[in-house]
Amino acid sequence: MSGRVTEKEQETEAGQGSSPTVQERYRIVEGGPAVAPHGTHTGRVPDEVPDWERPSVIATVKGLVVTTTNFVKNLFPSHRWQKPTISYPEERRAYSPRFRGIHQLTKRPDGSLKCVACFMCATICPAECIVIEAGEFPDKRVEKYPVRFDIDMLRCVMCGLCVDACPEEAIIMTGDYEMAAFSRAETVYPISLLADRPQLASTPPGYRPRYQPGPDLVR
């Protein structure tokens, strides 16, 4: 038997003559690492400890108490004992009006994009997920517009800095957060998705710090 109580421990036990406490019985014995990498006690428990006092049994019982309590609570939901989960997608959580969800490119009343392709969002973007190509707009007062405006949703960290940087309020964020896709290519959102995706009609608004309600903004 390799896991013997050290001689010193035996001496103290004999000298005191009283029965050892539970802590003392759990003291580390030779033959196993004192502390496991995750910090739990893994030393062998001396043979004289009765089975019901072993840590595994105590912990299992404690855990069962928690599980059973919650199980019973959820069987009888009341206002005080609200269960923490919801039945997504039938049920949806209400998020803050500043929620930073999928971006939206806003439009002028005439339906053209407000974006003037100034690259401020692409410049500030910490994830470098915005790709813009600029073109010459027929209206000389506008001059510049994005021929291409892609946001790679897989790279985007949803920080909202693009919205802060935009001088035209051309990019805002919505409450829409459903962007699962079957391929990586689908997660790169072009202008058509950013400005005209069908979900926009039903999504709550998101982060748009300088938004002024009025006919100016067509959502």
Add this chain to the structure above:
Amino acid sequence: MSETPAKPMVELTIDGRKATVPDGTNVLEAAKTVGLRIPNFCYHPDLTWEGSCRMCLVTIEGRPKLAPSCCEPVKAGMVVHVASKEAEVARRAQLEFILLNHPLDCPICDQAGECKLQDYYVEHGHYESRMPRGLKVHKKKVVDLGERIVLDKERCVLCSRCVRFCREVSGSHALQFFTRGVTTEIGTENDGPITGDDYIGNVVDICPVGALTAKDFRFRQRVWFLKSAESVCGHCSTGCNIRVDSKDGVVYRFVPRRNPEVNKSWVCDPGRDSYKLLQGPGRLLGPRLRRAGVLGPASWEEALDAAQAAIAHGKGAGQIAALASADASNEALYVFRAFAKDALGAQHLDYRVDGSHERTQVMADKILRHADPHANNTGCAWLGLGKSSMNAVLEACEKDQVKTLYVMRAENLKHHPDPDRVKRALSRVEHVIAHATHDFPELSLASVVFPDATYLEQDGTFVNYQGRVQRFRRAYPPIGEAWPAAAVFLQLARRLGGSVPSGSAEKLFDEMSATEAVFGGLRWKDLGLMGAAPRAAQTVAAGER
């Protein structure tokens, strides 16, 4: 300029700092020498003094009024205050005047990021305009001035740099002031297109604001995304100093760098456009190899193997010719010379493929451009690469005395005065090994083609028509599988058992300069940003011809 006898030096005090500058310098330039930058729009070192923007006002002791420092020649004992209260107030007020009718459309302005007005505006903290929005004077925007320039009259600060450029440098008088007072604007006659001015692209660079923008660069990229590399234009033998602005291996523009000895602050429009010729379409991205009579893509290993076999074949018969290129750097040519001698054992070696070496000193216009379309004919001459002649090489090919022809830059063959003769001669050669940057129909005559890196993709030096050695720096790594030619020579020399010099461009240059008397012992670190001429260079260059 450096040869002119030194002017007497004048000492003056600027903001308590002692400046010693040549007589005739203006206060603004003198302030630069002691590390003071005075705001200015209209002053340009290579144009006449105008003093129209009034941004550079300074206090000069003993004068009742503020003086524009750009129009004030230094005098001995002058005491100037740039940071005086009244000068600062005046400059601030002047900036507010200039900003009164400025549209402040920086987000869509191409100049944003390198705009003097934007810099000063932020420096002086003029964030709030006292001009009511509706009262601003609006002028024409997006005026199309021909092939190269788009004018925005609203953004103009009326510094007249472009007007002076057209008058003094290009001589086209294309841009002028029109009307008076608050409606003053620059423009061309009836806002018509500018034609017949091959230097008009420079007005975009000298415009301190975004009034003149280049069509070529317009909206293509924001300037802060671009990486700059100090380079030298390879479009002719003038060797204008340029900055190559690129991003992710795509060049967006060439911008002239000031070098008073060579190009002042200018570059010609064809040179400015030459970046397009150095990129796609048609760029060779991988080696090609002739298999069963058809030239097709191959791996580097296969191409090098084939080239080795072809050279060994020609070497065995003692019938090899090598053609160097006046588009290559001195370092590559230096390696090629050793390669041709030791590894190839070439019977013929020459660089004068298209006869352009005769025109190296011939001006193509009255300003900068030379008639020699290659950057380094002088360097080839200095390195003594003209050991044979193009005629002799072609004759040898026609007499079937050349089994293997090694061409350092196949594109040069296109420009031979008699291309049909070249084609006929090449078709008689068993193996043509060619380096090329771009694909072209005649390339099908080669048995092995190596994709060559352009000068934008490597470090090196050119020698311009004056005999000035100028460094160009790598703007981005070679695209595709292209290699710098010198690396291929080294690989082949190792396989063939010859020894060629190797190492970085710096090491090669220093080695070459130490062994070649013509370089006058110039060191790489002496070249700096503007290049340097070996003392005896002019005479040697003249002697070679």
